[in-house]
Amino acid sequence: MKKKELISYGLAAALAIGEGRERVYKIEPTGEFENDPNVTDKKFPGNLTRSYRSQEPLRIIGEETEWAKLTPTERSEWRKNLAKNKGEIIN
Numbered sequence: 082m083k084k085k086e087l088i089s090y091g092l093a094a095a096l097a098i099g100e101g102r103e104r105v106y107k108i109e110p111t112g113e114f115e116n117d118p119n120v121t122d123k124k125f126p127g128n129l130t131r132s133y134r135s136q137e138p139l140r141i142i143g144e145e146t147e148w149a150k151l152t153p154t155e156r157s158e159w160r161k162n163l164a165k166n167k168g169e170i171i172n
Contacts, residue, residue, distance in 0.1 A: 091148035095156055096163065105145040112137025
């Protein structure tokens with residue numbers, strides 16, 4: 082996985098609701114999948130974020146363990162921005 086991808090996935094893991102350590106799983110689809118048009122067509126044409134969706138289950142094939150973690154201050158700032166979000170995409 083590329084460093085930029087790990088940062089994106091690490092951000093999602095850091096902001097996920099729940100207790101326990103941050104986790105980023107490597108997965109593969111078990112059926113058909115497509116680009117997620119809510120992300121790729123509106124914000125990142127060409128699917129630079131590698132965002133997909135599927136109605137089929139995903140198989141976990143591993144776990145990524147190395148990425149730059151957010152500091153507590155960065156995490157707090159992201160959570161504040163998300164709380165103010167009304168559905169628009171935030172950078």
